[in-house]
Amino acid sequence: MKISVYRFDPDEDESPRMEEMELDLPAGRDLMVLDVLELMKARDPSIAYRRSCREGVCGSDGINMNGRNGLACITPVSEAAPRGKLTLRPLPGLPVVRDLVVDMGQFYRQYEKITPWLVNDTPPPAQERLQTPEDREKLNGLYECILCACCSTACPSFWWNPDKFVGPAGLLQAYRFLADSRDTATAERLAALEDPFSVFRCRGIMNCVSVCPKGLNPTRAIGKIRTMLLSQGI
Amino acid sequence: MARLPTMEFDGVIVGGGGAGMRAALQLAQSGLKTAVLSKVFPTRSHTVSAQGGIAAAIGSEDPDDDWRWHMYDTVKGSDYIGDQDAIEYMCSVGPEAVYELEHMGMPFTRTEKGRIYQRPFGGHSKGFGKGGQASRACAAEDRTGHALLHTLYQSNLKAGTTFLNEWFAVDLVINQGGAVSGLVALEIETGQVVFVKAKATVLATGGAGRIYATTTNALMNTGDGIGMALRAGMPVQDIEMWQFHPTGIHQAGVLVTEGCRGEGGYLVNKDGERFMERYAPTAKDLAGRDVVARSMIQEIMDGRGAGPDSDHVLLKLDHLGEETILKRLPGITELSKTFAHVNPAQEPIPVVPTCHYMMGGIPTNVHGQVLTQAADGNDAVVGGLYAIGEVACVSVHGANRLGANSLLDLVVFGRAAGIHIEDAMRQGIGHRDPADEDVDNATARLARWNESSEGEAVVELKRELQRIMLVNFNVFRSGDHMRRSIGDLADLRERIARAHLPDKSRVFNTARLEALELDNLLEVAEATAIVAEARTESRGAHARDDYTERDDDNWLCHSLYFAADKSVGKRAVNFAPSTVEAFQPMARTY
Numbered sequence: 167m168k169i170s171v172y173r174f175d176p177d178e179d180e181s182p183r184m185e186e187m188e189l190d191l192p193a194g195r196d197l198m199v200l201d202v203l204e205l206m207k208a209r210d211p212s213i214a215y216r217r218s219c220r221e222g223v224c225g226s227d228g229i230n231m232n233g234r235n236g237l238a239c240i241t242p243v244s245e246a247a248p249r250g251k252l253t254l255r256p257l258p259g260l261p262v263v264r265d266l267v268v269d270m271g272q273f274y275r276q277y278e279k280i281t282p283w284l285v286n287d288t289p290p291p292a293q294e295r296l297q298t299p300e301d302r303e304k305l306n307g308l309y310e311c312i313l314c315a316c317c318s319t320a321c322p323s324f325w326w327n328p329d330k331f332v333g334p335a336g337l338l339q340a341y342r343f344l345a346d347s348r349d350t351a352t353a354e355r356l357a358a359l360e361d362p363f364s365v366f367r368c369r370g371i372m373n374c375v376s377v378c379p380k381g382l383n384p385t386r387a388i389g390k391i392r393t394m395l396l397s398q399g400i
Numbered sequence: 401m402a403r404l405p406t407m408e409f410d411g412v413i414v415g416g417g418g419a420g421m422r423a424a425l426q427l428a429q430s431g432l433k434t435a436v437l438s439k440v441f442p443t444r445s446h447t448v449s450a451q452g453g454i455a456a457a458i459g460s461e462d463p464d465d466d467w468r469w470h471m472y473d474t475v476k477g478s479d480y481i482g483d484q485d486a487i488e489y490m491c492s493v494g495p496e497a498v499y500e501l502e503h504m505g506m507p508f509t510r511t512e513k514g515r516i517y518q519r520p521f522g523g524h525s526k527g528f529g530k531g532g533q534a535s536r537a538c539a540a541e542d543r544t545g546h547a548l549l550h551t552l553y554q555s556n557l558k559a560g561t562t563f564l565n566e567w568f569a570v571d572l573v574i575n576q577g578g579a580v581s582g583l584v585a586l587e588i589e590t591g592q593v594v595f596v597k598a599k600a601t602v603l604a605t606g607g608a609g610r611i612y613a614t615t616t617n618a619l620m621n622t623g624d625g626i627g628m629a630l631r632a633g634m635p636v637q638d639i640e641m642w643q644f645h646p647t648g649i650h651q652a653g654v655l656v657t658e659g660c661r662g663e664g665g666y667l668v669n670k671d672g673e674r675f676m677e678r679y680a681p682t683a684k685d686l687a688g689r690d691v692v693a694r695s696m697i698q699e700i701m702d703g704r705g706a707g708p709d710s711d712h713v714l715l716k717l718d719h720l721g722e723e724t725i726l727k728r729l730p731g732i733t734e735l736s737k738t739f740a741h742v743n744p745a746q747e748p749i750p751v752v753p754t755c756h757y758m759m760g761g762i763p764t765n766v767h768g769q770v771l772t773q774a775a776d777g778n779d780a781v782v783g784g785l786y787a788i789g790e791v792a793c794v795s796v797h798g799a800n801r802l803g804a805n806s807l808l809d810l811v812v813f814g815r816a817a818g819i820h821i822e823d824a825m826r827q828g829i830g831h832r833d834p835a836d837e838d839v840d841n842a843t844a845r846l847a848r849w850n851e852s853s854e855g856e857a858v859v860e861l862k863r864e865l866q867r868i869m870l871v872n873f874n875v876f877r878s879g880d881h882m883r884r885s886i887g888d889l890a891d892l893r894e895r896i897a898r899a900h901l902p903d904k905s906r907v908f909n910t911a912r913l914e915a916l917e918l919d920n921l922l923e924v925a926e927a928t929a930i931v932a933e934a935r936t937e938s939r940g941a942h943a944r945d946d947y948t949e950r951d952d953d954n955w956l957c958h959s960l961y962f963a964a965d966k967s968v969g970k971r972a973v974n975f976a977p978s979t980v981e982a983f984q985p986m987a988r989t990y
C-alpha cells in the first residue's frame with residue numbers, strides 16, 4: 167500500500183514534508199490505521215504519534231486520515247483509504263510538535279475554561295445525591311466525550327478563533343454540566359458564555375458531528391446552550 | 401554528570417489513572433504542593449478502559465447488602481492469599497469512597513428510586529456465599545472507568561493540582577539512607593531531563609499487561625513502576641499472579657466486560673452448549689474469573705471451541721434484546737462491531753481468555769507505604785515511597801481479583817495514601833536530600849540508551865519477550881516450559897542491555913520511550929517467570945499441570961521477589977482483620 171505521511175522534527179527540519187512509502191500489509195485482514203502506523207514505526211522508529219488504548223476510548227490517536235479527522239485505532243484502512251492510498255497528517259489547526267503529534271494546549275485551555283466540574287454548594291448527603299433515570303438520561307451523548315480533539319480541529323470557527331471560541335468539545339462539556347440536575351451553577355455558567363465568541367462563533371457547519379468518533383453531537387448541545395442563553399434574555 | 405534541573409513538590413504522584421488522581425486530589429485539597437506526573441494526558445490513562453463497574457456494598461439494589469459479604473467474596477476470590485486487614489478496610493470504606501465520586505459529579509446510571517445502579521458481577525454473593533448472586537457493581541453504563549477517570553481529572557482541576565503531562569518517569573532517586581528523594585523524569589515534548597524532588601513519591605503507574613503478546617491492556621501498560629522499584633532494590637509480591645479475563649475479543653484482545661454476563665449473557669461452545677453449568681453449577685458464568693478462564697480453555701482443548709480453528713468460545717447476548725443491550729451495554733456494542741464485526745444483539749461475540757490484570761505488585765501496607773523485607777524477615781517501611789492501584793500489592797486481590805474490585809482498589813487506596821501523606825506532612829516530614837551521585841544513578845539507563853551505537857532493535861526484542869510470556873505463562877503453566885523460559889529471558893536481558901536506540905532526537909522521541917519501556921517489561925517478565933516456576937502449587941490464576949492442587953502447607957503465603965539476586969522469598973498473609981473474624985481457607989467452589 168502507498169502511504170504518505172507528514173514528517174516534521176523542529177530540530178532537524180526547516181519546514182514539514184510529506185514522506186512517501188510503500189508498505190506490504192498482511193493479507194486477509196482489514197487493519198486499523200493504527201496497525202499501519204505501528205508497522206511503519208517498526209521500520210522507522212523515528213516516526214512520532216500518540217497512541218494508547220487502541221480501542222477508541224482514551225482519545226490519544228486523533229489524526230487526519232485522507233482529509234478526515236478520526237481515531238487511528240478504530241478507523242479501518244479500507245474506510246480511510248478506499249482508493250488505496252493512505253495520507254496521514256496531524257490534526258489541523260493546532261501547532262505541530264513533531265510528525266503527527268500536535269500541541270493540544272489551546273484545546274485543553276478551552277476545556278478548562280468552561281468550569282468542567284460539578285458545582286453544588288449544598289452539603290452532600292450521607293449517601294449519593296439522588297437523580298431520576300430521566301434526568302440521568304440527559305447526560306447521555308455528552309459525558310462520553312474522550313477529549314480527542316477531532317471535532318474542534320475540524321471546525322473552521324475554532325481554526326479562526328482558537329483562543330476565544332470554546333469549540334465543540336468544550337461546549338459539549340459545558341452543556342454536560344448545564345444539563346446535570348445535580349449542578350447548581352446554571353446562571354454562572356451561562357454568564358461566562360454570553361460573550362459574542364465563546365458560543366456564538368458556532369456557525370452550524372456541523373463538521374464536529376460528522377467526525378466525532380464516538381458519534382456525539384456537539385452542534386445539538388451548542389443549540390441547547392444558545393436557547394438557554396436567549397431565553398435568559400441576553 | 402552535570403547537575404540536573406530540579407523541581408520540588410510536597411507530593412509527586414507518578415501516574416494519572418484512578419489511583420494517582422484520587423491520591424492527588426486528597427493532597428491538593430489539603431493545600432499541599434502536589435504534582436501528577438504522567439506519560440500521557442491523565443484522561444488517557446488505562447482506567448478509562450474499565451467498563452463494568454466499581455464494587456461496593458451501598459445497598460441500592462439490595463438494601464440488605466453488607467460489606468462483610470463483600471469481604472468474604474474478596475477473600476474467597478483471592479484464593480486466601482489476600483490480606484484480610486486490607487480487604488476489610490477496602491470493603492468497609494468502599495461505600496463512602498463511591499459516594500464521594502458521586503458527589504464529585506460522576507454520572508452513574510440510576511435506578512427508578514434515583515440511586516446508583518448496581519449490576520451482578522462474578523464472584524459476588526450474598527450471605528457469605530450462601531444467599532445467591534449479589535448485585536454490587538456500581539455502574540455508569542458500561543463506561544464506568546471513563547466516567548470515573550474524567551470525574552477525578554475534573555476534581556483535580558478544581559483543586560489546583562499541578563499536572564506534568566507527558567512526562568516519563570525514568571527511575572527513583574534513592575538517597576544514602578535508602579529512602580526515596582523523588583525521581584528522575586523526562587519531559588517528552590522537550591526531551592529535558594529533570595530531578596523531581598518530593599517529600600513523598602507515590603507510584604501509581606498501573607499494570608504491565610504488555611508483557612503478553614495479546615492483552616486487554618493499553619499499549620502503554622509496560623510496568624514502569626515495577627521496573628523502577630525492582631531496579632531500586634525493592635521487592636515485588638505475588639507477581640506470578642496474572643488474571644486472564646474470560647472475555648477478550650478473539651484476536652483483537654479488546655475487553656468485553658463481565659457486565660455482559662452480569663446482565664444475563666452467557667458463554668457457549670461450538671455446539672451451543674452453556675458449558676459453565678458443568679464447571680460451576682451454582683454461579684455458572686459468574687464464577688471467579690480464573691475458574692471461567694480455565695473452563696473456556698478446557699473446552700477449547702477438548703475440541704469444543706468455535707470457529708474454523710476451534711480456538712475460541714462464544715459470548716451470547718442476543719437473548720437480552722436490543723433495548724437492554726443498547727441501554728446497558730452501549731460501549732460493548734460499539735467495540736464488538738469494530739473489532740469482531742458482529743452486532744451482539746444478533747450474533748454472539750467470539751471471545752478467548754486474555755491477559756488483563758496484574759494481581760501482584762509492590763508490597764504495601766494499608767496506607768500505601770511501600771514495604772521491603774528487613775534482614776530479620778520482618779516488614780520494613782521504605783521512607784518517602786508509596787504505591788497504589790494496580791502497581792501495588794496491598795494485597796486485596798491475592799491470587800485472583802474479583803470483577804469491579806479494581807476500580808474500588810484505586811479510589812480506596814489512592815485516598816488512603818493521600819490521607820497518610822497529609823498526616824506525615826503535618827508532623828513535619830521533610831525532603832530527604834540525595835547526593836549528586838544518587839541522582840546520577842537514576843539517569844544511568846537513560847544514558848545507556850542514549851549512548852548506544854549498534855545492536856538489536858527494540859521492537860524485535862519486545863515481540864520476542866511478549867511471545868515467550870504468552871506461550872509459557874498463560875492460563876495453564878507447566879514446569880518444563882517455565883524453566884526453559886527463565887533461560888530465554890536471561891538471554892534476552894543480555895541482548896536488551898546491548899540493544900540499540902537509533903533515534904537520538906530530542907523532541908517527542910517516542911522511540912526513546914519505547915526503549916525505556918522495554919527495560920521495564922523485561923523486569924516484570926523475568927520476575928513473573930522466576931516466581932511462577934518457584935510457586936509449586938496451583939492457586940487462583942496460577943494453574944500448573946505439574947502441581948495441580950493448592951498447597952496450603954507450603955504456599956498459603958505471598959511470594960516476594962528481589963531482582964538483585966533473582967531470589968524468591970515468602971511473606972505471611974494477614975489473617976487478622978480488626979472488626980470481624982478472619983475467614984479461614986476452604987475449598988473454593990462456585
